[in-house]
Amino acid sequence: xxxxxxxxxxxxxxxxxxxxxxxxxxxxxxxxxxxxxxxxxxxxxxxxxxxxxxxxxxxxxxxxxxxxxxxxxxxxxxxxxxxxxxxxxxxxxxxxxxxxxxxxxxxxxxxxxxxxxxxxxxxxxxxxxxxxxxxxx
Amino acid sequence: xxxxxxxxxxxxxxxxxxxxxxxxxxxxxxxxxxxxxxxxxxxxxxxxxxxxxxxxxxxxxxxxxxxxxxxxxxxxxxxxxxxxxxxxxxxxxxxxxxxxxxxxxxxxxxxxxxxxxxxxxxxxxxxxxxxxxxxxxxxxxxxx
Numbered sequence: 522x523x524x525x526x527x528x529x530x531x532x533x534x535x536x537x538x539x540x541x542x543x544x545x546x547x548x549x550x551x552x553x554x555x556x557x558x559x560x561x562x563x564x565x566x567x568x569x570x571x572x573x574x575x576x577x578x579x580x581x582x583x584x585x586x587x588x589x590x591x592x593x594x595x596x597x598x599x600x601x602x603x604x605x606x607x608x609x610x611x612x613x614x615x616x617x618x619x620x621x622x623x624x625x626x627x628x629x630x631x632x633x634x635x636x637x638x639x640x641x642x643x644x645x646x647x648x649x650x651x652x653x654x655x656x657x658x
Numbered sequence: 659x660x661x662x663x664x665x666x667x668x669x670x671x672x673x674x675x676x677x678x679x680x681x682x683x684x685x686x687x688x689x690x691x692x693x694x695x696x697x698x699x700x701x702x703x704x705x706x707x708x709x710x711x712x713x714x715x716x717x718x719x720x721x722x723x724x725x726x727x728x729x730x731x732x733x734x735x736x737x738x739x740x741x742x743x744x745x746x747x748x749x750x751x752x753x754x755x756x757x758x759x760x761x762x763x764x765x766x767x768x769x770x771x772x773x774x775x776x777x778x779x780x781x782x783x784x785x786x787x788x789x790x791x792x793x794x795x796x797x798x799x800x801x802x
Binding site for chain 2: 562608611641642644645647
């Protein structure tokens with residue numbers, strides 16, 4: 522009987538969203554816009570957007586911000602959650618209010634990233650119309 | 659109120675992560691080989707900016723479509739600012755009937771009379787006129 526449990530640590534998932542590429546982005550970032558741009562394209566942010574509700578992302582980020590870790594690598598998941606908030610519907614005033622209330626002072630680029638995300642939140646009306654077909658004789 | 663831009667394209671998409679609009683294959687003309695036709699898909703994209711002191715939340719604009727200067731479609735479109743100064747509309751129209759070559763115009767009108775339009779020409783490449791128009795005039799030979 523195999524007594525050694527070879528349980529692999531998930532590379533991505535609720536407990537492992539700090540992917541290598543996200544870590545790299547956070548560690549090499551020299552500006553907030555660079556970090557935002559890199560993380561928006563990262564699979565970790567896409568994973569969070571596709572698998573968590575916005576209210577859960579806000580809650581998770583808020584609890585993470587209560588005790589900000591000193592280790593830069595440990596900050597990665599907080600940045601991932603913050604950037605994932607850019608998927609918030611621009612018309613969702615309630616969520617935006619919660620985002621504005623987050624204390625991001627523990628994240629070096631936190632406040633600027635929040636401002637950049639808010640600036641891009643342009644409400645967009647998207648509609649489709651099909652015109653009645655006419656005979657093409 | 660100001661309409662920052664208005665244009666027609668084949669498709670447009672709003673990126674979920676960045677909320678930015680990408681516009682693909684902008685129509686500045688539309689070549690066809692025969693008429694009448696139904697243009698399968700046209701996307702009209704416009705961005706609206708409110709003035710700093712303007713109190714805007716939600717209102718309705720009117721979009722109308724003209725083919726050869728006759729109106730073929732008109733619809734009210736909700737425009738939402740939701741505490742922001744910018745708003746966008748991305749409207750996709752399928753099956754716009756074009757009976758003969760000529761201009762196709764999409765016009766967005768706002769309640770304060772601000773208006774913007776995007777026009778492109780439908781060109782029948784099979785007709786003599788369009789061949790003459792599209793063939794560049796021969797340039798005189800230069801002597802060296």
